[in-house]
Amino acid sequence: MSLAIGKIVTNENNEIDKNGAFVRQTNRFGTPFGDKPGQLPVEAGRYRLIWAAICPWAHRSMIAIKLLGLDDVISIGKVSPVRTSNGWEFSLDAGGVDPVLGIRYLPEIYALTDPEYDGRATVPTVVDIKTGKVVNNDYFKLTYYWETAFKPFHKTGAPDLYPEQLRVDIDALNDVIFHEVNNGVYKAGFARSQKAYEDAYHIVFNRLDKLEQRLSQSRYLFGDKITDSDIRLYVTLARFDVAYYGAFKTNRNRIIDYPNLWAYARDLYQIPAFGETTDFEAIKKGYFLGDNAHNPYDILPLGPDVSNWHTPHNRDKQFSSSH
Numbered sequence: 001m002s003l004a005i006g007k008i009v010t011n012e013n014n015e016i017d018k019n020g021a022f023v024r025q026t027n028r029f030g031t032p033f034g035d036k037p038g039q040l041p042v043e044a045g046r047y048r049l050i051w052a053a054i055c056p057w058a059h060r061s062m063i064a065i066k067l068l069g070l071d072d073v074i075s076i077g078k079v080s081p082v083r084t085s086n087g088w089e090f091s092l093d094a095g096g097v098d099p100v101l102g103i104r105y106l107p108e109i110y111a112l113t114d115p116e117y118d119g120r121a122t123v124p125t126v127v128d129i130k131t132g133k134v135v136n137n138d139y140f141k142l143t144y145y146w147e148t149a150f151k152p153f154h155k156t157g158a159p160d161l162y163p164e165q166l167r168v169d170i171d172a173l174n175d176v177i178f179h180e181v182n183n184g185v186y187k188a189g190f191a192r193s194q195k196a197y198e199d200a201y202h203i204v205f206n207r208l209d210k211l212e213q214r215l216s217q218s219r220y221l222f223g224d225k226i227t228d229s230d231i232r233l234y235v236t237l238a239r240f241d242v243a244y245y246g247a248f249k250t251n252r253n254r255i256i257d258y259p260n261l262w263a264y265a266r267d268l269y270q271i272p273a274f275g276e277t278t279d280f281e282a283i284k285k286g287y288f289l290g291d292n293a294h295n296p297y298d299i300l301p302l303g304p305d306v307s308n309w310h311t312p313h314n315r316d317k318q319f320s321s322s323h
Contacts (some may be wrong), residue, residue, distance in 0.1 A: 054286025069155025
């Protein structure tokens, strides 16, 4: 597979515009799940989700799957958090090979699926086990599919993360969270001009300031129930102080400096689906030791102390009187 791997672009060099700003590549595989012609059939045991503990886009799919009880419906594969020059690697598995797909590097299955594809092989990636090909890597919409198309497989009592009456509002907020927070930190971290960096920096913190205010009014982003939007915001908050603050130079404030955002983040972290899928050590390794970390001596920061994520958040008591 070495020739196939060689075709795959595994860094961000082709995602920088003429002004030095980071412009994330579009997704190649976006066929939706559903029961209409041309859509991916919704079946238990047919698909394998490949994720990495470092990646916020992949992490949010894992949180949704855990919350909804889809663990036995969607097969899960995991790559090392430290991306190599050959792309995401299955070095966590015995023999360094994914036990279901039989590949060492994620780009191999992209090359098998589409020999003409010349973008990065990204996580999350959904592979159709039946055909052995990539069918979806649309990180933005994947949680929606787990929440809606796969609803027949949800566990009893699963939360409604994407309630119909809130979808317009959730979609609007998710768009803002993506551009100004989730991807905003990357725009700051991958900027190659001072202006591009400063523009992204200010957008990130202006939005965090507004979210801090919003979360002073309600326990979660849409009241007292967790929604898809909370998953999307959480994955960036969980990575902020341990990685983005230093590696991406988004250093005006830490999340622990925001009383509401910090308590909110701990509130979510202490729910098993969030906390058990959050690997702070893997996150640090991925951002500081990966092939695009600009860290020639591979120095892994010792801090910060993450034991404070287990401290009481008191959000339940704070908002209990209003519900």
